[in-house]
Amino acid sequence: MNSNQCPKLEKCPIFSNNTLxxxxxxxxxxxxxxxxxxxxxxxxxRYVFSEKYGKGAPENILPNSTLDIHEIAKRMGLTVVG
Ligand code: SF4
Structure with missing residues (x-):
């Protein structure tokens, strides 16, 4: 893999056709x-959320989302981690 590529791109919906x-x-x-x-x-x-919470963010979360990752977690019903 090209070192400039995000290591999560193979499973990331942003990289799938028509997701957006x-x-x-x-x-x-x-x-x-x-x-x-x-x-x-x-x-x-999306990357930061995934690293912190060990799962993918919802498809509607964009790379430049203004939501804090913990707010994303709350909206997903996850327990917020420090
Ligand atoms: S949207 Fe973010 S997590 Fe997904 S492949 Fe691109 S940089 Fe990685």
């Missing part, structure tokens, strides 16, 4: 986050 219902938007996110090296994908809200 907008091909151009999907490409933009991929270029901004998924394929631009660790400095970028480490800032992706």
């Amino acid at each position: 219902h907008n091909e151009m938007l999907g490409k933009t996110y991929k270029n901004l986050y998924c394929l631009s090296g660790p400095d970028k994908y480490h800032t992706c809200k």
